[in-house]
Amino acid sequence: MTAIYLLIPISLIILVIAVRSFVWAVNNKQFNNLEDISQTMLFEDTIQDRKELLAKQESTAKATANPKTQNTQVQSPSKLKLTKESTGIPEEINKQQSSNHDQT
Amino acid sequence: MTALHCFHCDELINQVQTIEQQIHGKMQSFCCLGCASIAGMIDSNGLVDFYDFRSQSSAKANNEKQNSYLIYDKTNVQQQYFVAKNAKTSHIQLLVEDIRCAACIWLIKARLSRVVGVSKIEVDSLSKIVSFDWTADTTLLSKIMQKLDDIGFPCTPYCIENEIVQKNNYRNDILKRLGVAGLGMMQTMMFATGLYLGDSELTNTFNTSNDLASSDRALLQWVSLIVTSFVLWYSAAPFYKNAYRSVLVGKIGIDMPISLALFIAYGSSLYNILNNHPHVYFDTVTMFTFLILLGRLAEAQTRNFLARTLSSSKNKIPILARRVGNEGDAQSINGNPSSLPKEDWLPIVELAKYDTVLVKVGETVPIDGIIIEGDTWFDQSFITGESNLVVGNIGTLALAGSINTHAPIKLRTENLSGQRLIDQIIQFKQSGTQNKPHLEMQLDTVAKYFSLAVILVASFVYLGWTFYQPEKALLVTLSVLVISCPCALSLAVPTAQACTQAILNKLGVAVAHHHFLETLLKTTDVLFDKTGTLTEGKVTISQVNFLHREQFLHSGEALNKVLDKPCLLAFIASLEAESEHPIAQAFLPYLDPAIKATNIKYVVGEGVSGDIDGLRYYVGSPLFIDENVPSAKAKFNSIDYNIGDQPHLIVASNSGIIASILTQDQTRNDAHTLVNYLHDLDIQTHILSGDPSDKSTLLAKQLGINNVQQGMLAQNKMGYVESLHQQGRISLMIGDGINDAPVLSVAHNSIAMGSGSDLSRVSADAVLINNQLSSLVHVFKLAKQHKAVITSNIYWALGYNVITIPMAVFGFIPPYLAAIGMSLSSLVVLWNATRLLNKNTFEKIRHESTKQLVAN
Numbered sequence: 002m003t004a005i006y007l008l009i010p011i012s013l014i015i016l017v018i019a020v021r022s023f024v025w026a027v028n029n030k031q032f033n034n035l036e037d038i039s040q041t042m043l044f045e046d047t048i049q050d051r052k053e054l055l056a057k058q059e060s061t062a063k064a065t066a067n068p069k070t071q072n073t074q075v076q077s078p079s080k081l082k083l084t085k086e087s088t089g090i091p092e093e094i095n096k097q098q099s100s101n102h103d104q105t
Numbered sequence: 106m107t108a109l110h111c112f113h114c115d116e117l118i119n120q121v122q123t124i125e126q127q128i129h130g131k132m133q134s135f136c137c138l139g140c141a142s143i144a145g146m147i148d149s150n151g152l153v154d155f156y157d158f159r160s161q162s163s164a165k166a167n168n169e170k171q172n173s174y175l176i177y178d179k180t181n182v183q184q185q186y187f188v189a190k191n192a193k194t195s196h197i198q199l200l201v202e203d204i205r206c207a208a209c210i211w212l213i214k215a216r217l218s219r220v221v222g223v224s225k226i227e228v229d230s231l232s233k234i235v236s237f238d239w240t241a242d243t244t245l246l247s248k249i250m251q252k253l254d255d256i257g258f259p260c261t262p263y264c265i266e267n268e269i270v271q272k273n274n275y276r277n278d279i280l281k282r283l284g285v286a287g288l289g290m291m292q293t294m295m296f297a298t299g300l301y302l303g304d305s306e307l308t309n310t311f312n313t314s315n316d317l318a319s320s321d322r323a324l325l326q327w328v329s330l331i332v333t334s335f336v337l338w339y340s341a342a343p344f345y346k347n348a349y350r351s352v353l354v355g356k357i358g359i360d361m362p363i364s365l366a367l368f369i370a371y372g373s374s375l376y377n378i379l380n381n382h383p384h385v386y387f388d389t390v391t392m393f394t395f396l397i398l399l400g401r402l403a404e405a406q407t408r409n410f411l412a413r414t415l416s417s418s419k420n421k422i423p424i425l426a427r428r429v430g431n432e433g434d435a436q437s438i439n440g441n442p443s444s445l446p447k448e449d450w451l452p453i454v455e456l457a458k459y460d461t462v463l464v465k466v467g468e469t470v471p472i473d474g475i476i477i478e479g480d481t482w483f484d485q486s487f488i489t490g491e492s493n494l495v496v497g498n499i500g501t502l503a504l505a506g507s508i509n510t511h512a513p514i515k516l517r518t519e520n521l522s523g524q525r526l527i528d529q530i531i532q533f534k535q536s537g538t539q540n541k542p543h544l545e546m547q548l549d550t551v552a553k554y555f556s557l558a559v560i561l562v563a564s565f566v567y568l569g570w571t572f573y574q575p576e577k578a579l580l581v582t583l584s585v586l587v588i589s590c591p592c593a594l595s596l597a598v599p600t601a602q603a604c605t606q607a608i609l610n611k612l613g614v615a616v617a618h619h620h621f622l623e624t625l626l627k628t629t630d631v632l633f634d635k636t637g638t639l640t641e642g643k644v645t646i647s648q649v650n651f652l653h654r655e656q657f658l659h660s661g662e663a664l665n666k667v668l669d670k671p672c673l674l675a676f677i678a679s680l681e682a683e684s685e686h687p688i689a690q691a692f693l694p695y696l697d698p699a700i701k702a703t704n705i706k707y708v709v710g711e712g713v714s715g716d717i718d719g720l721r722y723y724v725g726s727p728l729f730i731d732e733n734v735p736s737a738k739a740k741f742n743s744i745d746y747n748i749g750d751q752p753h754l755i756v757a758s759n760s761g762i763i764a765s766i767l768t769q770d771q772t773r774n775d776a777h778t779l780v781n782y783l784h785d786l787d788i789q790t791h792i793l794s795g796d797p798s799d800k801s802t803l804l805a806k807q808l809g810i811n812n813v814q815q816g817m818l819a820q821n822k823m824g825y826v827e828s829l830h831q832q833g834r835i836s837l838m839i840g841d842g843i844n845d846a847p848v849l850s851v852a853h854n855s856i857a858m859g860s861g862s863d864l865s866r867v868s869a870d871a872v873l874i875n876n877q878l879s880s881l882v883h884v885f886k887l888a889k890q891h892k893a894v895i896t897s898n899i900y901w902a903l904g905y906n907v908i909t910i911p912m913a914v915f916g917f918i919p920p921y922l923a924a925i926g927m928s929l930s931s932l933v934v935l936w937n938a939t940r941l942l943n944k945n946t947f948e949k950i951r952h953e954s955t956k957q958l959v960a961n
Contacts, residue, residue: 040206
């Protein structure tokens with residue numbers, strides 16, 4: 002039972018940390034708006050995924066020099082710059098846009 | 106080909122005017138240039154993902170008005186709105202009304218985060234407020250606002266209301282205390298598990314050998330003591346502060362037994378530790394604190410929610426005015442036109458008497474003033490709650506808060522900021538809140554006597570035992586205190602409250618004050634506002650009578666349309682398309698893009714005329730038609746057409762009268778249900794209307810309401826309710842306008858409509874979010890069940906004490922049984938409250954009310 006003389010003080014330290022971080026979170030408005038954050042955080046993930054997919058595609062495009070995949074890069078110069086930030090929807094992902102593409 | 110929808114706003118595209126633009130490498134169609142430019146802007150910023158993320162279509166671009174944000178670069182204007190954090194940084198709040206879904210939030214955040222000088226961006230979709238820290242000398246504020254406008258979010262600076270800040274701070278305070286209590290509760294319960302399982306009496310009973318070494322027990326007890334002391338000191342502080350305050354005033358409320366319970370449980374545990382007795386009740390102390398705080402948080406949350414859902418710029422009185430001069434220098438203006446002072450935006454607090462203020466169409470009048478130029482109609486629904494437009498001519502007083510709907514006007518300031526009618530109403534509201542009568546709650550009464558009884562019994566027991574067996578006196582007194590601990594009693598109401606709240610949310614009713622349901626049952630008089638409460642508050646078309654159909658047939662041949670009722674309404678709609686008049690709004694649903702009116706001319710207070718397909722049409726009052734339609738002259742007589750008293754609109758073309766149209770502010774279809782239900786309960790009903798016309802009397806007759814008061818100002822309504830109070834009546838006021846705010850705050854109980862003004866909603870005790878009056882029938886029924894549960898909870902708590910206290914007094918109850926009994930009695934109370942949540946209960950309420958609806 003001597004273990005509790007070590008473990009209980011540790012649990013108390015953790016308790017103090019938990020209380021302080023909770024109070025910090027409330028004071029920093031982390032709990033002011035619980036509805037919106039839960040939804041928007043997923044968008045960032047999606048964009049991240051897309052960026053990775055795009056990067057992959059670009060690298061394969063460079064490797065194979067396939068004219069079809071280069072298509073995604075033939076855009077106005079301003080867009081080329083911006084793909085670095087967040088854009089660039091590969092056609093495979095966006096069904097709606099790809100179907101529009103088929104029509105045109 | 107299938108119908109095309111706009112890529113940005115999803116509206117149907119008029120095939121002729123389709124605009125195509127390349128968005129992210131694909132051709133997309135747009136309904137207008139505005140939408141196309143927004144989408145282009147979003148795309149060029151690399152934020153085109155927005156269109157994938159959004160779950161709702163965006164607002165259509167405003168093509169006519171170019172918002173100018175330049176005025177917000179002026180320092181005196183900025184001072185009105187923004188809180189400076191330090192020399193350079195200030196906290197900015199913008200109201201963005203077009204925030205519709207999570208994707209909008211993402212878009213705004215992503216766009217603003219790229220602007221230099223903007224940090225800590227927060228977007229709240231409920232209050233539609235975007236807030237951020239802005240460093241002054243980096244990007245001009247007007248540029249930042251323009252950037253938001255460019256991606257489809259027009260914005261206005263927003264002066265955050267104190268109510269929102271206060272309610273948010275209160276909620277966060279409770280949340281912190283709750284969090285601390287919760288964490289402390291988990292810890293003490295963990296230690297308590299060890300203490301209970303290792304309890305010597307327990308292990309002896311069950312013949313196990315888990316007995317704790319006394320040093321280990323002491324450790325667990327001391328650690329629990331530390332944690333609990335912190336919880337008691339921090340989380341439970343509001344209870345004994347309130348209790349102390351209530352004792353000073355001589356009114357003992359529910360916080361008294363709560364504090365008593367906490368101190369009894371904590372004190373006796375402390376005594377036991379110091380005297381080496383094995384039993385401590387720290388787990389009870391922390392759990393009890395946690396549960397009570399949970400109830401308080403639920404209430405704070407509802408209030409916070411209500412305060413946040415306010416804000417719409419239309420319901421806001423501007424704090425800026427467009428000053429164009431002062432009466433004093435009018436002479437020089439006339440003499441020398443070139444010295445005309447430039448249009449200048451000023452905060453209204455800086456306006457002086459006799460300043461001239463310009464108010465354009467669609468703007469809200471910022472200050473009370475006499476009209477010195479222009480004729481218009483005012484929408485005063487914000488101030489009076491009445492939807493009919495009021496005519497404003499030269500010499501009439503325009504009230505701050507009314508919306509200028511037709512023509513630009515110039516005002517000479519009359520009442521300066523702080524003395525405006527609207528300021529007076531707000532003052533009335535505040536005095537109403539102070540004078541609000543409070544009925545004593547059932548529990549408060551019980552709590553008062555119970556607290557006194559516990560203290561008395563405990564002192565008698567102690568005295569008695571000191572004579573009999575002094576060494577046992579303290580122990581027995583402690584067990585009496587533990588047994589009588591008012592935990593169960595204190596939980597009786599909050600637990601029932603939490604369960605009722607859940608059902609109320611489903612019914613679309615938000616209750617902001619805990620006394621609401623109990624007071625509701627005592628109601629003797631229900632007072633209704635008329636417009637917006639008993640009626641929908643918007644005009645609809647109730648009747649169309651063709652008087653000379655042939656005129657219409659003759660005129661419309663060329664359009665190749667079936668000339669029936671909808672077609673006629675579409676004609677009128679195209680004439681009224683640009684008008685903000687509530688009657689014009691009634692025609693809006695009938696708008697047909699194929700019919701276009703030209704040369705439209707409004708005559709304030711009378712009617713409108715315009716050309717459709719080469720023929721001139723007139724819509725307006727009989728007088729207007731009389732004056733303007735040559736062929737109708739002398740021929741027109743309302744009696745000939747059986748038109749009666751009600752105001753009719755007459756439609757005519759150049760060749761003669763076509764039809765008469767009757768418009769009406771529709772009575773809410775469930776007003777009948779509610780009024781009948783109230784009469785069944787023997788509750789008196791009243792209408793307090795700001796409308797001076799006889800409409801309220803008619804409505805009262807129609808609904809069977811007993812008492813009608815017309816043309817009442819905000820202070821009259823307040824006086825009426827106060828006189829009812831003096832007769833010992835218990836009032837329930839239901840209203841929606843800003844003029845109802847004072848009476849809502851003074852009535853015993855009040856309900857605001859969800860569609861009502863911001864001020865009325867923060868003044869009321871409850872808000873009908875779904876605007877369904879019939880929900881109130883359910884609320885009345887629920888209130889009855891709520892009370893039944895509270896009563897049974899109180900009886901249980903008292904009954905339990907009546908049986909166990911005498912046993913404890915004579916020393917029959919060992920301390921560990923006392924502890925178990927204390928927890929069990931609280932659990933029973935909890936279980937009893939959750940009976941409210943029982944599905945059957947909710948279904949039963951619903952079933953009964955539908956039955957009643959059918960019966961009616």
